[in-house]
Amino acid sequence: MGRKQRKQEEEAADPVETSPSRRAFLWKAWIGLAAVAVAEVVWVALGFLRPRRPLEEEEAAVVTAGPVDAFSPDSVTAFPQGKFYLARLEDGGFLAVSRECTHLGCTVPWIEEDHRFVCPCHSSAFDIRGEVINPPAPRALDLFEVRIENRIVKVNTANVERRSAFSSGQVTRP
């Protein structure tokens, strides 16, 4: 009996199991490859659409605020171009707080008469250290790194530091 005849007899006896095995394999292979192709397209599209890395380099990110003695204790100075406030606390330490309200992103002004930050959008209030005095803000104002070099205060606006509350380790002392 030839191989072909034997196979035909097998197929006649059990048509479903043996005959489409190559066809089934090829089908699965095509579908598998199609899935890989779709995954690749999605990966490329998502990568393309991700927020771009900014072209501007680090030098522009560091703002030179001024000499240490230019800021009196318990005062807040606005730096609009850096989008932060430089707060000098009563004990002389410095904090650079972001001007972006942690509730929904409005710009928070410093109200000197009340000695606090009050957000115009939903009345969140923060104290001089950026801590929440009045909801609905869920956490304290974000911070930027403060460096003091040769008695000159510099603020690095490249990286913003989220925090839930104030802690004394966040303060930079001259």
Added chain:
Amino acid sequence: MPKDDRERKWVTFNHFILHFRPVRVPAKTLSYTHTFGLGGMSLVLVLLLVGTGVLLMFAYEPAPGDAYDSVLRLQENVTFGKFVRGVHHWSANLLIVVMVLHLFRVVFTGAFHPPRQFNWVIGLGLLACVLASNFTGYLLPWDQLSYWAITISTGMLGYVPWGGGWLQAAVRGGNEIGRATLITFYTLHTTVVPVLIFVLMGFHFWRVRRARGVVVPRAPGEAVDERPEKVLGLPFLFMKEFVVALILVASVFLFSALVAAPLGEAANAGMSPNPAKAPWYFMGFQELLLHFHPVFAVVLLPLAGAVGLAMIAYLGYGEDPSGIWFVSRRGRALARAAAGVALVLTPILVMADEWLLDLAGMAPGLPPILRDGVVPVGALGLAFWAGYRWVRTRKSATRAEAVQTAFVFFAVAFLVLTAIGVWFRGPGMALGWAG
């Protein structure tokens, strides 16, 4: 007029209008008060938006430094610039209203029962696309209103659990609203969403034709007419549609000529306006944010609403009341009652939360997610569930009647919240007449 079937087929094949309007329609569906032409009006408004939109693309410059000035130039120096922008702006706002009214009509005439279930879902997809289109378009003028409305609307995204920060940065194209945000929104608004709308519209219209047109109206208790009397679509249906379209276009043009589209001061990232409000169609959600924890107000409740809406068509009703306004006489009475209750209860709850309740004072140890989220939403949910069971058992309402009643209740409540957000929240989002 064609004499025999062969001639009829030839006329249908050759005639332009009969390619997209049905040859025959049930005579009963022609009445204006059956559908109010709302679906057709939506199509007309979309076409107006595309036409004016393309014209605007020749004048608008999608970069933060140039956008506002290009809109100013369009209004001052381009012939009919102010008018075209006006038609675009008012059509966009009117479209949301018309689509929501169309959604109400479909619910209340039961036009989501089989075989129209999936078309209901497609319609919801279209609503989502139109909201997306309005939202992305809102930013483009880059005035104070746009900039801050989009700042806080995307700020809400930050509260989505597990992916909120990434989602917000993805939508904004970075950490702040800037160049990347504008070009992203512009591309979505002029290309991606319109293409989606056209595809979904085609699908939506085909499904209507496949279901043999709109639902055939009937009185409560009347049996379904299997072979309703039909009249020719051309002229009877098409002429009515054409007249509605003409009146709509004329009204929009007249209004746009008389009332200019708003344009505030140029966007200033250093100064947030007080109050800063989302676009009016999102004010219901911003109002929710003032009462509930952000995860509930921004994610869970809207998600529940969307799922609930989609599920309306698939709940399994055991009866087919399609074509009957408000299902039955009992359905009408229940709907009236639900609307009244929601109309009164919603402002009362809002005022109570604003001036009477002090949950932070009553339960100081409770974490905010429980105090402002799980507890109040759970309590309200329980009350709603009890109300639903009461309507079903004590009022002997069928599932179709009860679901419709629930829909009316939530729809009216959300409309009231939107109205409060738009007209009754002033500086600092304090409750009071805002004008």
